[in-house]
Amino acid sequence: MELLGEGKKVLLGNEAIARGALEADVDVATTYPGTPSSEIADSLSMVARYLKNSGKEVPFYFQYSVNEKVALEFAAAASHAGLRALTCMKHVGLNVASDALMTYAYVGCKGGHVIVTADDPSCHSSQNEQDNRCYAKFAALPMLEPSSPQEAKDMTVEAFALSEKLSLPVILRTTTRVSHARGVVELAPLNMTFKKGKFEKGGLTVTVPAVARKLHPVLLEKMERAKEISNKSPFNFVEDFGGEYGIITSGAAYNYVREAVDDLNLKCKILKIGMSNPLPDKKIAEFLRECKKVIVVEELEPYIEEQVKIIARDEGIGVDIYGKGYGKLKRYYEYDMDIVYSTLAKFFGAEWEEKEEGEKITDRPPVLCPGCPHRATYYAVKQVAKPDTIYPTDIGCYTLGLLPPYKTADFLLCMGSSIGTGCGFSKATEQPVISFIGDSTFYHAGLPALVNAIHHNHNFVVVILDNSTTAMTGHQPHPGNDIDGMGNKAISMDMEKVVRGLGVKHVEVVDPRNLNEAKEAVRRALEYDGLSVIISKAPCILLERKYKKERKLYQINQEKCRKCKICITKFACPAFYFDGDDIKINAALCTGCGVCPQVCPFDAIEEVAE
Amino acid sequence: MKKSIVVAGVGGQGVITAANILARAALRDGYNVVMSELHGMAQRGGNVECSVRIGDVYSPIVGNETANAIISFEPLEALRNLQKVRKDGLVLTDVNPIIPPLVSLGIGKYPAVEEIFDKISKHCRLIKINADEIARKAGSILTKNVVMLGAATALNILPVSEESLIETIKGTVPPKYIEINMKAFEMGKEEMRK
Numbered sequence: 001m002e003l004l005g006e007g008k009k010v011l012l013g014n015e016a017i018a019r020g021a022l023e024a025d026v027d028v029a030t031t032y033p034g035t036p037s038s039e040i041a042d043s044l045s046m047v048a049r050y051l052k053n054s055g056k057e058v059p060f061y062f063q064y065s066v067n068e069k070v071a072l073e074f075a076a077a078a079s080h081a082g083l084r085a086l087t088c089m090k091h092v093g094l095n096v097a098s099d100a101l102m103t104y105a106y107v108g109c110k111g112g113h114v115i116v117t118a119d120d121p122s123c124h125s126s127q128n129e130q131d132n133r134c135y136a137k138f139a140a141l142p143m144l145e146p147s148s149p150q151e152a153k154d155m156t157v158e159a160f161a162l163s164e165k166l167s168l169p170v171i172l173r174t175t176t177r178v179s180h181a182r183g184v185v186e187l188a189p190l191n192m193t194f195k196k197g198k199f200e201k202g203g204l205t206v207t208v209p210a211v212a213r214k215l216h217p218v219l220l221e222k223m224e225r226a227k228e229i230s231n232k233s234p235f236n237f238v239e240d241f242g243g244e245y246g247i248i249t250s251g252a253a254y255n256y257v258r259e260a261v262d263d264l265n266l267k268c269k270i271l272k273i274g275m276s277n278p279l280p281d282k283k284i285a286e287f288l289r290e291c292k293k294v295i296v297v298e299e300l301e302p303y304i305e306e307q308v309k310i311i312a313r314d315e316g317i318g319v320d321i322y323g324k325g326y327g328k329l330k331r332y333y334e335y336d337m338d339i340v341y342s343t344l345a346k347f348f349g350a351e352w353e354e355k356e357e358g359e360k361i362t363d364r365p366p367v368l369c370p371g372c373p374h375r376a377t378y379y380a381v382k383q384v385a386k387p388d389t390i391y392p393t394d395i396g397c398y399t400l401g402l403l404p405p406y407k408t409a410d411f412l413l414c415m416g417s418s419i420g421t422g423c424g425f426s427k428a429t430e431q432p433v434i435s436f437i438g439d440s441t442f443y444h445a446g447l448p449a450l451v452n453a454i455h456h457n458h459n460f461v462v463v464i465l466d467n468s469t470t471a472m473t474g475h476q477p478h479p480g481n482d483i484d485g486m487g488n489k490a491i492s493m494d495m496e497k498v499v500r501g502l503g504v505k506h507v508e509v510v511d512p513r514n515l516n517e518a519k520e521a522v523r524r525a526l527e528y529d530g531l532s533v534i535i536s537k538a539p540c541i542l543l544e545r546k547y548k549k550e551r552k553l554y555q556i557n558q559e560k561c562r563k564c565k566i567c568i569t570k571f572a573c574p575a576f577y578f579d580g581d582d583i584k585i586n587a588a589l590c591t592g593c594g595v596c597p598q599v600c601p602f603d604a605i606e607e608v609a610e
Numbered sequence: 611m612k613k614s615i616v617v618a619g620v621g622g623q624g625v626i627t628a629a630n631i632l633a634r635a636a637l638r639d640g641y642n643v644v645m646s647e648l649h650g651m652a653q654r655g656g657n658v659e660c661s662v663r664i665g666d667v668y669s670p671i672v673g674n675e676t677a678n679a680i681i682s683f684e685p686l687e688a689l690r691n692l693q694k695v696r697k698d699g700l701v702l703t704d705v706n707p708i709i710p711p712l713v714s715l716g717i718g719k720y721p722a723v724e725e726i727f728d729k730i731s732k733h734c735r736l737i738k739i740n741a742d743e744i745a746r747k748a749g750s751i752l753t754k755n756v757v758m759l760g761a762a763t764a765l766n767i768l769p770v771s772e773e774s775l776i777e778t779i780k781g782t783v784p785p786k787y788i789e790i791n792m793k794a795f796e797m798g799k800e801e802m803r804k
Contacts, residue, residue, distance in 0.1 A: 008637060009637075010630075010633050010634050010637050010643060012647075124648055125648075147668075148644070148668070176648070177646060177670055177671065180646060180647050180648060181644060181645065181646050181670035182630070182633055182643075182644065182645045182646075182647070182670070183643065183644045183645075183670070184637055184642055184643060184644075254668070255644075255668035255669040255670065256668075256669050258668045259667065259668050259669050262666065336671055336673065337669055337671065337672065337673030337674075337676070338673050338674050341673060355673070355674035355675050355693065356674070356693065357674075357693065358674075358690070358691075358692060358693030358694075359689075359729075361686065361689055361690040362686065362710060362713065362718035362719055362720060362721075363710070363712070363718060364620065364655075364656055364657040364686070364687075364690075364710040365656055365710075365712065366621070366655055366656035367655045367656075367711050367712075369655065403712070404712070404715055404717065405715060568714050568715065569715060572711060572714075572715060574655060574711040576714065577709060577714065578714060588751065
């Protein structure tokens with residue numbers, strides 16, 4: 001197993017973080033999966049199952065928690081029992097955990113606790129591109145920000161020590177281009193031991209107002225000490241290439257800056273910020289004094305830039321400081337080499353030829369897989385629902401229902417919002433409302449919204465797309481599964497019992513691959529006066545293909561086919577293609593789900609022997 | 611030394627695995643290497659692109675007109691990434707189009723393959739390969755990525771040794787598939803020698 005190896009390895013940034021946690025002898029790790037953070041926890045899950053299968057003791061406890069808030073609370077408790085804890089999530093996951101986070105900063109921690117937030121500039125796989133460095137400042141927590149897989153590992157190890165030194169949880173903030181970059185990582189020895197902690201009573205750990213008032217100044221005092229550490233931290237370092245212009249940079253942007261300095265032969269000094277909260281005020285002031293002008297190159301918010309400008313003013317340093325708005329430096333989207341090279345060439349007066357933009361090529365957006373049961377659900381719903389039906393949707397593969405021909409996604413904010421906004425649309429309009437939510441997302445944030453819908457007797461339909469996994473992020477288990485992230489037996493929730501138990505009167509469970517049954521269920525749900533829930537249950541096709549050996553195959557009988565094209569224009573399975581005027585099925589893509597024969601009005605789609 | 615190779619294709623073609631093999635072979639040869647990949651939603655039949663950068667490099671992604679070569683598993687994806695390759699660079703692409711499902715719905719257009727090759731040829735050197743056919747002959751369409759690596763080796767565009775590539779492939783694929791992958795690698799090489 002690569003992650004337990006030694007020497008030098010090519011590791012994904014996220015794998016390097018997992019390795020760092022193992023080198024730091026982490027005791028407890030929790031997560032809710034989300035791109036670009038998922039492989040941190042998935043790596044630990046793999047290590048746990050690998051050790052278990054080899055008959056060895058697993059030296060840590062790992063769990064895919066129901067959501068990020070619970071993941072953070074779980075790990076905070078472990079830390080207060082004296083254990084080392086790791087919690088990983090994507091940037092928007094920290095919004096879910098933020099209620100716990102803000103007060104956890106007051107309470108502080110005991111065992112080292114590292115909270116990883118993986119941000120996603122350019123929204124490669126996210127609903128926004130918020131800059132979570134602002135959370136470190138907002139909550140007053142130390143933060144480390146790696147640029148490469150090697151730094152990601154080194155900083156993870158250091159973050160545990162820093163956390164224990166300050167009794168504060170430490171935020172490790174990555175971005176997609178760090179988490180999903182691969183690079184050479186020099187590994188240190190593993191030192192893994194299993195421990196149980198002990199909770200010592202009597203600390204200031206119950207945040208009633210009187211206690212919270214005591215804790216806030218304590219937190220600020222800890223952060224003053226953190227600033228001294230930041231001023232001495234080797235993660236905040238200067239590289240001197242001669243000259244009098246300065247560049248301050250951090251994270252992924254550092255990589256582009258560093259190469260530009262080589263390629264454009266720039267005479268400059270670089271201040272590379274690795275500990276970005278609190279910023280090293282003395283080191284920055286010293287750097288500013290040595291420079292004739294300075295440019296801050298950082299992705300997203302002018303987080304460093306604004307604080308550098310405050311430091312310059314407080315210290316009476318008159319140097320010109322450039323940043324957002326200069327050259328191609330914007331406050332949105334990730335940076336790349338062309339943005340940074342072009343901007344620095346302007347700043348230094350270096351030679352640089354702007355490259356042509358490539359031509360616009362036909363998009364190849366991700367689509368629902370051939371055989372995906374969500375396609376069948378959407379097809380059935382569209383057959384029955386009126387055109388003005390509102391479809392609030394949620395976070396998962398099924399958000400792809402946005403695309404034609406289904407167009408079964410009208411509104412999306414965040415995890416669980418399909419049901420909350422469904423409540424609102426059902427009261428605010430007279431249009432029918434059908435909310436779509438996946439099983440993992442339902443457990444994550446759909447439950448409280450469903451309680452709200454039941455209690456207020458809202459009249460709309462919730463379709464829970466139950467494919468028995470957290471598909472989009474890589475098939476992590478969730479509370480509906482009977483095996484947990486360590487490969488241990490777990491108690492699986494019975495979705496129907498959960499929904500009925502909460503008090504929904506009209507509940508139906510259907511297999512959407514039987515289209516008529518699904519259509520009838522949707523019809524009955526729409527007719528029902530009150531809240532109705534349809535559990536549309538069929539396994540994710542990618543998992544089913546893995547475990548199911550036999551599959552049926554379908555082909556189109558060209559003599560029967562009347563070229564009505566419904567299979568392409570309405571059902572739109574990627575296995576169908578035009579061969580001249582004929583419609584055919586790509587046998588390599590067909591999964592044999594058996595739904596398309598029900599779609600064809602001329603019975604032209606026939607099962608064939610493989 | 612600085613070398614950048616872009617590996618491109620469609621989700622499910624083994625693009626990330628090929629890039630990964632290349633990166634680990636580079637480390638085996640003692641080089642520094644960085645690469646980028648994207649996960650998540652993009653895997654569902656969307657376009658996939660990995661940059662492998664070897665030598666005195668920091669950035670895991672390439673700038674426009676800086677890559678030494680593009681290894682593309684699909685013609686349109688070669689064109690999509692074309693601006694990344696240097697004008698004195700090379701594009702090695704498979705010839706079999708994968709039509710995006712939305713094109714079948716009349717949204718967007720898949721250009722004629724000859725038109726794609728024309729555009730590439732105007733930018734830099736173009737080498738075509740029917741890797742699908744070779745992979746099938748080798749024993750499985752799943753060896754397509756290894757066919758592409760074999761072809762790239764014969765074209766001398768990879769800054770890593772053949773020995774390291776072969777050893778890394780052997781260490782990556784399941785033991786029972788080593789033989790057909792070695793065959794695929796050799797057939798990819800052979801095709802370029804023709």
